[in-house]
Amino acid sequence: MLYTPVSINELPTRLVSLIFCGLFIMTVQMIANKNKLQKQSKVTIKTVIESINEEIVLMINNDSIESVNNLNSKTYDTLKEHISDVYKRLDKNIELPVSLIQSLFICQFLESVNLILEEVKNNTINEEFTYILNKIKALLCNIDEFIDRNITVDDVILKIDEFLIASEKSNSKYYKIYELQGCVSLLKEDLILSKEKNSKEVCKKYFVSNAVDRLNDLKNNLNKDSLKFTFAFRGALITSIGVFVVAFFNIPHGKWLVFSLSSIVQPYLESGQTKGRERILGTIIGLIIFEILFSIVTDNSMRAFIILIVGYISNYQTEYKYQMICTTISALGAASIGNNINELSISRIFFVLLGTIIALYANKVILPYKMSDVTKNEVKNSLSLNEQILAKLYNTGLVNGTINNDLKDVITQNIRLNKKIYFNNNILLSDDLNEFVHKQHIFINKLRFLVNNFKKYTNKNSSHNLVLFYDIDMLLNKDISTKDIIDFLNNIDDRLSKLILINVLELKETIIESKDISKVIYKTL
Secondary structure, three states: OOOOOOOOHHHHHHHHHHHHHHHHHHHHHHHHHHHHHHHHHHHHHHHHHHHHHHHHHHHOOOOOOOHHHHHHHHHHHHHHHHHHHHHHHOOOOOOOHHHHHHHHHHHHHHHHHHHHHHOOOOOOOOOHHHHHHHHHHHHHHHHHHHHOOOOOOHHHHHHHHHHHHHHOOOOOOHHHHHHHHHHHHHHHHHHHHHOOOOHHHHHHHHHOOOOHHHHHHHHHOOOOOHHHHHHHHHHHHHHHHHHHHHHOOOOOOEEEEEEHHHHHOOHHHHHHHHHHHHHHHHHHHHHHHHHHHHOOOOOOOHHHHHHHHHHHHOOOOOOOHHHHHHHHHHHHHHHHHOHHHHHHHHHHHHHHHHHHHHHHHHHOOOOOOOHHHHHHHHHHHHHHHHHHHHHHHHHHHHHHOOOOOHHHHHHHHHHHHHHHHHHHHHHHHOOOHHHHHHHHHHHHHHHHHHHHHHHHHHHOOOHHHHHHHHHHHHHHHOOOOOHHHHHHHOOOOOHHHHHHHHHHHHHHHHHHHHHHHHHHHHHHH
């Protein structure tokens, strides 16, 4: 419809048709995808609970470390993808139901447990930790029942209280026991808040969005060097020239050239290259299938039926090459009525190849934007935000303040930035970037423990904050040996102070490891 030109008199009808089609498609999509994320969330949580339970059994029985590693990695990837899907909605200011927000909190809890298990999988598990792991297993069963709606959120909170009471009896020096306690304690706080507040209030508390940053993003997008401007300019220029040439010379089936141009012109150079390869591959496979099918099936009504089936199948394809296979069969099938199928096949492959080559060249020379350069900058900004977060948290604790929106916003920025790096790596496919994102997940996980412990400490020891924060300052800003750290911690009697200092040390170590990985990324990406 967009490709075929219309007169000025017909333009209002064209616009009304476009609006109607757009609304119709949106309505169909809304009906088809109703509660899709909630259903996906339920499946994800139940799958992850099963995997974590299996991890725990293997660890308690001291079974294959390789099996534990595989389960741990699989669980991490599953949760990462689902949490990212939910955050996409939050980033677009889509109001989520409370049940989905509760599922997000549960996913974050499961992610924390999984990350802790990853850290202890190679260590010998003592009797106390085995006891706590079994308690975690029991709690996971309760959460599974809650996801099935067999018990209420109040029942889960009650089970959490039972876990916390049982685990408080432990006086172990094994720090990971207290990290697991922290995970469960945070889940309790999250569920209580989600029970008492509506979804808007919960999102406002947990997912802060800075209007100033959004305004800056808007200004940046209007800049001639911004990603959106360069992409819009490049796409409009190449597509317009393509439409003009095809229309001026009246090239038969030239719209296939235009469609290839508009499809392969991408924001990033790397994504255009990937899509170009997949478009050509999908077209070739689609051509082969088309030639075989339509040589056998000569009846037009049967051919139309094949086109309908292929069109239906294409709606469920997520990979571009499979979409192109279906699109090629449908496009050639529709054009084959009254035409020679061999000539159509040659025209199709010629215009797809020509359009792809022109678009790839345009991506390279017309205001090019390299994803690798953007991602390197995002890695640099993420590391900077890590240090800003620690500095803000330190200053907040030093003056006995509360965790304000300024700190929350920096944390949220860092989470979103790392999600961008994760999505970019779907194209770049860098193991180093994967490792960097993983370290950032660990950083955010440790940070949640530190924030929670800070809250407890400032409430409990409001008159003695300076002593602890002088210790933190020393640990953050001096190079000290492992032996010195152990001796230092052994001289501290207060368990909560020890936990905070260990949190700080782990965050410092994670930042150092992330910086080391970033150096490799800057060189190799």
